[in-house]
Amino acid sequence: MAKIKNVVLASQKRDVADACARAIGVGEQLIEAMRPHYSVESLEYIAYLAVGRTMILYGESLELAYQKHVKSSRRTNANSKVFERQMQIVESLENLLNTGLQSIEKMHQLSDVDWTWITQINARWYARKFGIQQSATMTDQAFNRCLLELMNMAHRLMEAGWDQSAIQAYSNHAKHHLETLSDIYEETQRVGSPTYLRLFHASGYSAKEKVALVMQQMGARIDTNGMLQLTGYRFDPQMPPHSVFLERFAATVKAAYPRGLDSEKNPDVSKEVLKIIHQFRMYIDRQNIRYVRMFFEGATDLEKLLVYGQTHRLLFSQTSRLHNRFSDQHAFSGQINDKVTTKNGLSEFIVNVETGEFVTQWDVLQEKNGQVGIFSDDYQPDSLAGKKMVETESFNYSKNPQEHPLFDVIPANAKKGLEHDLKIAAKKYWKSETWVVNGGRYVEKYTKKSDYKIFEK
Structure with missing residues (x-):
């Protein structure tokens, strides 16, 4: 992380913005470029989509890290832990990106490839989509577990017949109750409960x-x-x-x-x-x-x-x-x-x-x-x-x-x-x-x- 951190600390605002924009742009271009060439169910599609999402997440996290660095440098009593925490996220995404690129190189050696990085990226992408924030008291492991649980719940709600509008309303509500997700989901199976009413009202x-x-x-x-x-x-x-x-x-x-x-x-x-x-x-x-x-x-x-x-x-x-x-x-x-x-x-x-x-x-x-x-x-x-x-x-x-x-x-x-x-x-x-x-x-x-x-x- 030290290398990335030093780059952020030494960079000017325009340089960071350009680097972030390039990362995000590459990610978006990758996603668009590969769509016509693969089936949405193919491993190639899933892998390239995850890499594209990783690039976007990486660029956005890098930009946020720089913003926190600038903010902390202007305040004498600023908490450097916030910046350090954001840099950990950047490093984690960089590691996932490297893992993803290596996995694609070994695409046809299925026995030698670990695809769990895709699950982690999809979970973070889900968090980005619904603005889900990790609380200061929640560990990375617990947060990732909650994200995966939320994604699984969204899939089950779809299987239960709910449309995307209802599922989005559920996710927007559940993100405020990460500590009690199982209770919130259980309400979706009790007709007339506050959560069921929320889905029923939001459905298109x-x-x-x-x-x-x-x-x-x-x-x-x-x-x-x-x-x-x-x-x-x-x-x-x-x-x-x-x-x-x-x-x-x-x-x-x-x-x-x-x-x-x-x-x-x-x-x-x-x-x-x-x-x-x-x-x-x-x-x-x-x-x-x-x-x-x-x-x-x-x-x-x-x-x-x-x-x-x-x-x-x-x-x-x-x-x-x-x-x-x-x-x-x-x-x-x-x-x-x-x-x-x-x-x-x-x-x-x-x-x-x-x-x-x-x-x-x-x-x-x-x-x-x-x-x-x-x-x-x-x-x-x-x-x-x-x-x-x-x-x-x-x-x-x-x-x-x-x-x-x-x-x-x-x-x-x-x-x-x-x-x-x-x-x-x-x-x-x-x-x-x-x-x-x-x-x-x-x-x-x-x-x-x-x-x-x-x-x-």
């Missing part, structure tokens, strides 16, 4: 492609019972019912299918795709139910929900008519269940006001070997369990009065064939009452939180 895919990507990553498929199964990624357990991701996903669904989810309005879309997107809401419901039950204290589901509502506003004014059913064997007894929604009206909970428990199909459905369904002979669609199956909550893709029927109400009609078979069968027995003003018997008894019995004191 169309709305329809984004929806399809989420379904693909979560392993969405319709089973022989017409029910959606998710066998891939899972929701982030800490994703709340009011999450930004759920809002953006709902908006993306609306943008992807502006005519709604009715198959009659989408003749160019397969019914299975529409069925998957429609039933996907029930898995959002499961996440919401689990979130409230897991993270909040209370003797009942309602008490836990109200604790959640202390920090995130809840609405109690939505109609609950479709969530209070009756059958030939079980007469209509007025409103017992009430609908509670998040402020944005998307996530909803159905609460039995008398017991304080959620009314949800997820207390009826069973899970076995990673599959969701009914795996016992005890269940009957005309039973009270079947009643829960149809009175259950349902995430809304829109609360806009014009859009809500198209995305949430009409697709839920059993005749449309988008519901799973268990719910379709139960709806044959459990009917909803019409409003009193229309000649029926239904009256909305609960229109605000204070109407609940637990507040009567």
Whole structure:
């Protein structure tokens, strides 16, 4: 390093600039010159590309070293360690360049050539591309390890279906968290996590492609019972019912299918795709139910929900008519269940006001070997369990009065064939009452939180 150091110390600004420009120019010319002559997968291409990148990195590092030398020479109390550190980088690049040139000379003696220098250069090039800086406390070995890990993560994200815009957003975020890279990457496989949201938002895919990507990553498929199964990624357990991701996903669904989810309005879309997107809401419901039950204290589901509502506003004014059913064997007894929604009206909970428990199909459905369904002979669609199956909550893709029927109400009609078979069968027995003003018997008894019995004191 002493030779290079002396050159830098003795050089004038113009001399250094010329030397750096030549190194960078040679690197760029080398990269451009060899492209037409080699396959992008050939060893020659990879080797020459790495040499070209090394020349550019070398020139830029040499120029930076000179800048730090000039800066330190102007200050009496300047820290020479910064300059020394930069010179170590220059020397390292020079060594890699020499190794690269020697490797190319021995191109056809594969057994005698060490190609690890290419990996090191590609890692440094990745750092240059995304402006990744090595902290003062991180060793060279640890930094190189992080760079290689980041490159590997970027490759895996590509395999998972993300486009370059999303991958770049991930790299720009991850470079600030080099000490916890594994945690950041793990979030990419938890739908709705802060990191997953970052990728979803940054992606340049169309709305329809984004929806399809989420379904693909979560392993969405319709089973022989017409029910959606998710066998891939899972929701982030800490994703709340009011999450930004759920809002953006709902908006993306609306943008992807502006005519709604009715198959009659989408003749160019397969019914299975529409069925998957429609039933996907029930898995959002499961996440919401689990979130409230897991993270909040209370003797009942309602008490836990109200604790959640202390920090995130809840609405109690939505109609609950479709969530209070009756059958030939079980007469209509007025409103017992009430609908509670998040402020944005998307996530909803159905609460039995008398017991304080959620009314949800997820207390009826069973899970076995990673599959969701009914795996016992005890269940009957005309039973009270079947009643829960149809009175259950349902995430809304829109609360806009014009859009809500198209995305949430009409697709839920059993005749449309988008519901799973268990719910379709139960709806044959459990009917909803019409409003009193229309000649029926239904009256909305609960229109605000204070109407609940637990507040009567």
